[in-house]
Amino acid sequence: MLFSLPLFLAPALVAAHGAVTSYEIGGKTYEGYQGFSPVAGAQIIQRQWPDYNPIMTVTDPKMTCNGGTSAPLSAEVAAGENVTAVWKQWTHEQGPVMVWMYSCDGEFTACDGKGKKWFKIDEMGLWGDVLNSNNWGTALVFKDLKWSSKIPETLKPGNYLIRHELLALHQANTPQFYPECAQITVTGSGTATPDASALTSIPAYAAQSDAGIMVDIYQGGGTSYKTPGPAVWTG
Numbered sequence: 001m002l003f004s005l006p007l008f009l010a011p012a013l014v015a016a017h018g019a020v021t022s023y024e025i026g027g028k029t030y031e032g033y034q035g036f037s038p039v040a041g042a043q044i045i046q047r048q049w050p051d052y053n054p055i056m057t058v059t060d061p062k063m064t065c066n067g068g069t070s071a072p073l074s075a076e077v078a079a080g081e082n083v084t085a086v087w088k089q090w091t092h093e094q095g096p097v098m099v100w101m102y103s104c105d106g107e108f109t110a111c112d113g114k115g116k117k118w119f120k121i122d123e124m125g126l127w128g129d130v131l132n133s134n135n136w137g138t139a140l141v142f143k144d145l146k147w148s149s150k151i152p153e154t155l156k157p158g159n160y161l162i163r164h165e166l167l168a169l170h171q172a173n174t175p176q177f178y179p180e181c182a183q184i185t186v187t188g189s190g191t192a193t194p195d196a197s198a199l200t201s202i203p204a205y206a207a208q209s210d211a212g213i214m215v216d217i218y219q220g221g222g223t224s225y226k227t228p229g230p231a232v233w234t235g
Helices: 007-014 137-144
Strands: 020-025 028-031 075-078 082-087 097-103 118-124 146-150 158-168 176-187
Touching: 020 075, 020 176, 097 137, 097 146, 118 137, 118 146, 137 146, 137 158
Parallel strands: 075 176
Antiparallel strands: 020 028, 020 082, 082 146, 097 118, 097 158, 158 176
16 A cells, blocks of 8 residues: 655654764763754764765765764864764664764865774774674764773874764665764873874775675674774774
C-alpha cells in the first residue's frame, strides 16, 4: 500500500542523523555549526558543513571535512589534554568512532586538508563478537552525545585540524560517513610527528570495499571487526 507521511514529519526524517555541533576544550565550550541554517561569518572554530545527510562513499571529496573549508577562529589546547566533541543528536548505534588530526604546517587560511597528512588519534569499533548489537563506539555517542579524545602528549605544537568521524553501519553494505572538522592550536614542548605508516589521505583513507566499510552486520557471518584506515598514533 502506498501512503504519504504528514508534511510535518518530513523535516524530522531528513534531520534524523547527526553532526558535531560544539566542542569542550580546556573547560570552555566552543559552539559549532548547527546545520540547515547557513550563517555568514559565524565566529566559530568549526569548519561549516551543509546538513545532517550522510556521505555515502569514502572517496567523496566532502569526506575531508563534510564540505567545510574554513573557519574564522581556532581553539588552543595543550598536548596531553582532551578535546570533547558534542552532538546535538545522533541516531545510529552500529559502527565505529574515529578521530583524526591533520598538521596545517602554517596558517589555517592555507590549510586545505589535502595530501597524505591525516593521522588517527582515537577510535572505537566493536567490542565482543556480535556485529548485530549495540556494542559499538557509535552506541556510546548515541547514549552520551559526547566523545572525548586526548591530544598525544608528545605531539609537536602547531595548527591542526581535528576531525571527528562516525561511520554508521546499520544498513547492510551501505556505509554512511559523518565527518566534521575544527581548528585547534596545539601547545606544549613536544617534538613528535607521525611516521609515514600512520599517515593517510582523506578522502580515500581506505577502499570502499574495505572490510571495515562494506559490512553486513546482519547476515555477513562476521564475528570481528577492524576499523578502517591506519592504526591509532599515540605519540
